[in-house]
Amino acid sequence: MSGTRAEVAVTGLGVCSPGGVGVPALWEALATGEAHRPPVTAFDATGATLKAAGRVPGHSGGDGVWRALDLAETAVREALDGIDRQRVALVLGTTDPGVVPPRPGYFTGDLAGACAERTGLGGEALTIANASASGAAAIAVARDLVALGEAPAVVVGGADAVTDLAFLGLNSLRTLGPEGCRPFSTQRRGIGVSEGAAVLRLEPFHGTGPGGTAPLAVLAGCGLTNATGHLAAPGADGIELAIRLALADARLSPEDVDFVNTHGPGTRRGDTAEIAALRAVFGPRLSEIPVNSVKGVLWHLQGGAGAVEAMACVLSLVHEAVTPTWGAEPVDPICADLDLVLENAPRPLPGLRTALSVSCGLGGMNTALVFRRP
Numbered sequence: 001m002s003g004t005r006a007e008v009a010v011t012g013l014g015v016c017s018p019g020g021v022g023v024p025a026l027w028e029a030l031a032t033g034e035a036h037r038p039p040v041t042a043f044d045a046t047g048a049t050l051k052a053a054g055r056v057p058g059h060s061g062g063d064g065v066w067r068a069l070d071l072a073e074t075a076v077r078e079a080l081d082g083i084d085r086q087r088v089a090l091v092l093g094t095t096d097p098g099v100v101p102p103r104p105g106y107f108t109g110d111l112a113g114a115c116a117e118r119t120g121l122g123g124e125a126l127t128i129a130n131a132s133a134s135g136a137a138a139i140a141v142a143r144d145l146v147a148l149g150e151a152p153a154v155v156v157g158g159a160d161a162v163t164d165l166a167f168l169g170l171n172s173l174r175t176l177g178p179e180g181c182r183p184f185s186t187q188r189r190g191i192g193v194s195e196g197a198a199v200l201r202l203e204p205f206h207g208t209g210p211g212g213t214a215p216l217a218v219l220a221g222c223g224l225t226n227a228t229g230h231l232a233a234p235g236a237d238g239i240e241l242a243i244r245l246a247l248a249d250a251r252l253s254p255e256d257v258d259f260v261n262t263h264g265p266g267t268r269r270g271d272t273a274e275i276a277a278l279r280a281v282f283g284p285r286l287s288e289i290p291v292n293s294v295k296g297v298l299w300h301l302q303g304g305a306g307a308v309e310a311m312a313c314v315l316s317l318v319h320e321a322v323t324p325t326w327g328a329e330p331v332d333p334i335c336a337d338l339d340l341v342l343e344n345a346p347r348p349l350p351g352l353r354t355a356l357s358v359s360c361g362l363g364g365m366n367t368a369l370v371f372r373r374p
Contacts, residue, residue, distance in 0.1 A: 264293025
């Protein structure tokens, strides 16, 4: 699927992650590689391959199914700063559509509806469940709502908590790695699971805003594919198609891309399929493009992963810098020719203009998003 070829502006951000609460804390965590990943205490993880999980430091609120709603509320409130909320829509991705238990006035799984009520949003509320690509797929849906005039503004992203069902379920699938996420490393053995929420505020793009202010970035293109061939084994073809659709939607060519933020989960099949897809799209030029993954710092935010990675692209455009791929060394030989940004600090990239974000989910749910400087 591709969208309407209409660009929309990113005018606000909100996030809480293992890197901390708020956008500055996220950038600092991505820059330094420091995040909060304590031992699991909310349930018994004794027999699990990994016994830690990413947690939002200092964030009050409950555990379990209601925590995702608390995290989403925190992120949405930050992104709403200074905007009239009456007609603002909300689209939230999550890996667990049953995250909000039924109670009077709500259907099971109505994460977005419950969050909209808490934050005073009066527009449409949609919950998207597309596995690990949920947050990114939600952004594509929200882009079309804005571009088609269905909403004057949309707050969109993803949120998930670390629950026993998700954590132990992934452990039973042998998806957890004993060290968490080590994207593109020879030592990668699986993922680490995290909680968190990340949202972008999208509005129509009219160039500069009041007083000559420019938006943070422009969401120029989206591509979604459902390339299910195997429940757990990703396929390069579906990832490649999503990227090509996003670039076509943005009316850009592979030569226009300055930076790629990968899904980069740190699983052998996932990393291998994604790199194969990028090689198919970019060819030999891929070795000249900075490529990173934020999962070595934040681990896997589940339904929030695609959203926080889209935010990382926006922040890279704002700062004109790319943060390192922490945990990647020693690098897998299949990536030996790639520029994985292995420094210990953000790399300045003056003139950085276009960033691609790639998200992949179980069952072949793939999403690619293209952002550019205003």
